[in-house]
Amino acid sequence: MEADFRQTEGPQGAGASGVRAVTRALGLLSALGGQGRTLTEMAAAVDVSLSTASRLLATLKMAGYVDQSPDGLWGPGAALTALLHRTDRWAGVRPVAGQAVRALRDDLDETVGFFVLVGAERLCLESAECGRPVRRVVTPGERGPAFLGAAGKALLAFCEDRPDDLGLPGGTFTTATGTTRTREELRAELAEIAAKGSAFSSLETTQESWSVAVPVRIAGRVAGALATVVPATRTEPGYIAFITQRTVAAARGIS
DSSP states (O other): OOOOOSOOOOOOSTTHHHHHHHHHHHHHHHTOOTTOBOHHHHHHHHTOOHHHHHHHHHHHHHTTSEEEOTTSOEEEOHHHHHHHHHHOTTTTTHHHHHHHHHHHHHHHSSEEEEEEEETTEEEEEEEEOOOOSSOOOOOTTOEEETTSSHHHHHHHHHOTTOOTTTTOTTSEEEOTTSOEEEHHHHHHHHHHHHHHSOEEEESSSOSSEEEEEEEEEETTEEEEEEEEEEETTOOOHHHHHHHHHHHHHHHHHHO
């Protein structure tokens, strides 16, 4: 889950203001977008005043972590970009992932994402959006519980470093349609996915789409999952079978 950096009651006494400043600065960095954001948008994301956001952004700009365009939009600075590059644990996977999602998107004209497992969450590393008027949008950086959706389940079924409790300390979870399922049911489904080689999910993360996901192996280890995500308006059995076949072929082609 994403950290919540909005303003809350914090520690009192000595050092409290410094802690709040650091928390808010981290929140502003987390609010950055690739297209640039206005000061108002940045302040609202962290729930601080415009003056506070402006002061913190000015400090971050001096350190090179943010930059401001001529039209006033805030975006990542050179120092932040360099830091992300040095610490990117998936740097070796990104080129393969990017090429894979674009190729499968072009083949199917459906949205495709490449996901990795981070703890008990699925994280979209790369994506390619289709050009159809009705489509499912998946963006890099999008994350959610791995036990919901085909991509997460494919990762849980095949990754060696999956959490023992499958991300379900309480033992149950609820889908987008309100269906409650147990950890034991999920384990049984993961065993079926492992035997079949691919995962299918419908109306679990949202009530508007279904998806197919297949593990991708690099150097013998599961590096992620290639997933095709389709609006629920296109659910013909023959089409689901076609999408599954093409997604499996694409994943195996790069493994």
